[in-house]
Amino acid sequence: MNIPAKRGNVALSCLQIKNIQARHLGPLSLTVSSDAAISLRGQSGCGKSLLMRAVADLDPHLGEVMLDGVPREEFSGPQWRKKIGYLPAVSQWWGDYVREHFDEEKIDQDQIPKWLAALGLKQAVLEAATATLSSGERQRLALIRLLANRPQVLLLDEPTASLDPENVTRVEALVGDYQHQQRCAVVWISHDHQQLQRVASRHFVITQGRLIAQEVAWR
Amino acid sequence: MALITLTPWDLSLAALLIVALAVLSFQMQLGLSRSILIAALRTVIQLMLIGLVLKFLFNTTHPGWIVLVSVMMLLAAGREVMVRQQRRFSGTRSFMLGTLSLFISTVVVTLLVLTVVISADPWYSPQYAIPLLGMLFGNTMNGIALGLDRLTQTAWQQRDVIEARLILGQTSQQSISDIRRESIRSGMIPIINAMAVAGIVSLPGVMTGQILAGAAPMDAVNYQILIMFMVTAGTGFGTIFAVTMGARHLFDDRERLRLDRLHKAIV
Secondary structure (H helix, E strand, O other), rough: OOOOOOOOOEEEEEEEEEEEEEOOOOEEEEEEEEEEEEEEEOOOOOOOHHHHHHOOOOOOEEEEEOOEEEHHHHOOOHHHHHEEEOOOOOOOOOEHHHHHHHHOOOOOOOOHHHHHOOOOOOOHHHHEHHOOHHHHHHHHHHHHHHOOOOEEEEEOOOOOOOOHHHHHHHEEEHHHHHHHHOOOEEEEEEEHHHHHHHHHOOEEEEOOOOOOOOOOOOO | OOOOEEEEEEEEHHHHHHHHOOOOOOOOOOHHHHHHHHHHHHHHHHHHHHHHHHHHHHHHHHHEEEEHHHHHHHHHHHHHHHOOOOOOOOOOHHHHHHHHHHHHHHHHHHHHHHHHHHHHOOOOOHHHHHHHHHHHHHHHHHHHHHHHHHHHHHHHHHHHHHHHHHHHHOOOHOOOOHHHHHHHHHHHHHHHHHHHHHOOEEOOHHHHHHHHOOHHHHHHHHHHHHHHHHHHHHHHHHHHHHHHHOOOOOOOOOOOOHHHEEEEEEO
C-alpha cells in the first residue's frame, strides 16, 4: 500500500472527498485525479483550512475520504497522514537543528540534496539551528520535509507566501516535477490569482461553506 | 525524655503568627488574607478530626476501619490532584486519572513496606499504616498534580507543534514525547531535590516529629530514610503512570490531538 498505484498506464492515485462536513463547512465533495492540480481560494475563515484538516484527519468530522478508491479507515491515522502531504501555512520546528526534523536514514541519500538544490538551498542548511532560519528558508525546508515522506497527495496552504519571485518560481517548478513523477493529486491554496492560473488546471472557490467550480482562478 | 504536652494556650500563641501574617497580607493587598485564615482553620479542624480518628483506630485493630480511613484519604488526595489542574480532562476522567495513579503507586509501595520492611504485627497495625499512607498520599499527590498540570498546559500551548508532527506522520505518542518527558520531570524533580538536601538544608518532617517525641536520633534517621525512599518511589511511579495515561487520553483512536477533551477550571 506504500507505492502509489500505477497499473499499466492508467493513473489511479486520486483523491476523493465525499460529503465532508466540519463546523460551518460543507457538506462538500471533490475529486482530484492523479497528476492533476486544482486551485482553492476563499476569504480568510471561509473554511479552507478546515477542509485541509479534515482531509488530513486532524479533527473529528463527517464524510469520507478515499485514496485510489481505498477508504481512509483502512489506514491508521499516522499512515494516512504520511500519504496526505499537508503543508500548513505556518511551519513548526520543534528541534534545535534542522536535521532533527528529517529521517536520519534518508537525509543524506535520497532526493533531499536534489530538492535542496532545486529550491536554492545549500546542503549545509541541514546543520543549521532552526532559530537562525529566515521565514523563506523555513517555508522551503518545510516543503522538502514534507516531500521526504513521499506523499501521494499534496495539500499546499500558501506554500510561497513568504518567498521572493525567484523562489516562488523554484517552488512551483519543484511541486510540478513531483506531481508528474509521483503522479500525485495536488490542491494548491493561494491568494495569488496568477499563480493559481499557472499551477492548477481546475479552479474552485469556497463561499459560505460551499465549494464552487470556476472557469478561471479569479472572479 | 518525656514529651512536653502543648496546651491550647500554647497553640493560640502560635496562631497569633498566622493572624499577623494575614494582617500584613491585607495591608499589602496580596489578596491572600482570606485564604491564609481559612487554610489555617482547616488545618486545625482537619488535624483535630484525624487525631480523634487515630485515637479511635489505635484502640481497635479491625482492618475494616483502616481500609475505610485509607479510602477516604485516597479520595481526598484524588480530588486535590483534580482541583490543582488549570486545564482538566472533562467529566470524571480527571478525578479517575489522579485517583488511580495515586492508588497504584501509593498502595503498592505501602503494602510492600508494611509487610516486608517493617513487618509489624499485624502488618496493618494502624500506628504504622496510617502515618505511612498519609506521608505517601501527600507527596505523591504533589508529583502527580504537577506532572499532569504541566502536561495539559504545555499540550494546550504547543498544539501547533504537536499537530505539525502528526501531519508529518508521527504517531500520537511520538508527537508528544518531548512534552511527556518534561512533564514527568517536573513532577519528580521536587522530591529528588528534597532527597538531595535532606539533613543538610532541611530536617525532614518525620525525623523532626520523632525527635520531638523523644525518639533516639538514629532511630528517627532510619525511619526518615525509609520514608524518603517510599515517597520518592511512590511519587516517581505515580507521576510516570499519570502522565503516560494522560498523554494517551489527549488523542483519540485516529491519533488526532483532542484538546476539546480538556476544559479550563473556573478559578
